[in-house]
Amino acid sequence: MPTKTLKKPKGKPTFTTLSKKTKKNQPIKLTKDNYYSHDTDFQYLSFSVFKDFEKCEAAALAKVKNDWQPTSDPTSLLVGNYVHSYFESQEAHEQFIDENKKEMISSRGKTKGQLKSDYKVADSCIEALSGDDFFKQVYGPGKKEVIVTGEINGRLWKGKIDSLVLDQGYFCDLKTVDDIHKKHWNEADHNWDNFIFTRQYEMQMAIYEELIRQTFDVECEPFIFAVSKQTPPDHEAFHFESDEAQFRMQEAMDHILQNQDRYWRILMGEEKPIGCGHCEYCRKVKKLSGFQDVSALEVY
Numbered sequence: 586m587p588t589k590t591l592k593k594p595k596g597k598p599t600f601t602t603l604s605k606k607t608k609k610n611q612p613i614k615l616t617k618d619n620y621y622s623h624d625t626d627f628q629y630l631s632f633s634v635f636k637d638f639e640k641c642e643a644a645a646l647a648k649v650k651n652d653w654q655p656t657s658d659p660t661s662l663l664v665g666n667y668v669h670s671y672f673e674s675q676e677a678h679e680q681f682i683d684e685n686k687k688e689m690i691s692s693r694g695k696t697k698g699q700l701k702s703d704y705k706v707a708d709s710c711i712e713a714l715s716g717d718d719f720f721k722q723v724y725g726p727g728k729k730e731v732i733v734t735g736e737i738n739g740r741l742w743k744g745k746i747d748s749l750v751l752d753q754g755y756f757c758d759l760k761t762v763d764d765i766h767k768k769h770w771n772e773a774d775h776n777w778d779n780f781i782f783t784r785q786y787e788m789q790m791a792i793y794e795e796l797i798r799q800t801f802d803v804e805c806e807p808f809i810f811a812v813s814k815q816t817p818p819d820h821e822a823f824h825f826e827s828d829e830a831q832f833r834m835q836e837a838m839d840h841i842l843q844n845q846d847r848y849w850r851i852l853m854g855e856e857k858p859i860g861c862g863h864c865e866y867c868r869k870v871k872k873l874s875g876f877q878d879v880s881a882l883e884v885y
């Protein structure tokens with residue numbers, strides 16, 4: 586149990602305005618198996634899709650339509666999911682290893698048959714967390730991978746909670762990071778920021794808080810547990826209690842209200858996406874239409 590007293594609901598605005606359209610057209614019911622399917626992305630907005638739209642509308646649309654996938658190294662995602670599945674259940678962890686062993690287990694050389702080094706690091710992340718009583722007490726008792734849905738100003742949203750402890754009014758999200766204290770350049774604010782604000786996790790927490798309220802009618806406080814992939818791993822627990830943290834969560838919610846309708850119309854084919862002009866997707870589909878003046882060449 587967290588050492589501090591949990592706060593009472595602050596009477597924050599709720600966003601439950603059920604549209605007539607949604608009542609008529611029942612959306613797909615979300616399950617463990619279809620949660621990540623792109624079909625459901627055309628019915629529910631999510632933190633990850635919203636974030637993709639923020640980066641580049643054209644790339645985000647191509648991704649949910651299965652027209653294009655970014656060429657990314659799957660290791661970082663797999664390491665994160667490996668750690669998550671361990672704290673979900675023994676069954677989930679074994680299933681994850683079984684499904685991904687081709688990627689995770691070395692197939693040649695002296696290390697043949699052993700876990701690749703990245704996943705040995707993941708094992709040490711697991712050790713660091715499971716050896717910590719505070720983590721075990723707070724993260725442990727929660728219901729894992731809980732799907733929540735709700736409406737934010739008429740738009741349906743989905744979310745998946747890593748560990749939800751409804752009876753004590755909190756939820757936890759587990760993040761694996763390179764280095765908890767690494768500084769990141771925040772393009773929007775033009776300054777250095779920590780990994781939580783740079784990756785807009787305050788937005789994710791604000792969305793989840795709202796979706797939990799709508800799904801279970803319970804006010805829950807967000808916590809983030811972070812574990813680093815350093816040797817040995819660092820780990821830390823974060824709450825969002827300060828005025829600064831609360832302000833940034835509210836700011837993130839306002840940002841959603843300002844932009845979600847446009848992103849939704851793009852998803853529905855009612856508006857054309859704008860390409861950022863320089864991301865992986867935009868470079869791939871780029872066609873020249875003439876010359877630009879040399880002095881107009883932008884540098885970043």
Ligand SMILES: [Zn+2]
Nearest residue numbers: 641861864867
């Ligand atoms: Zn782009």
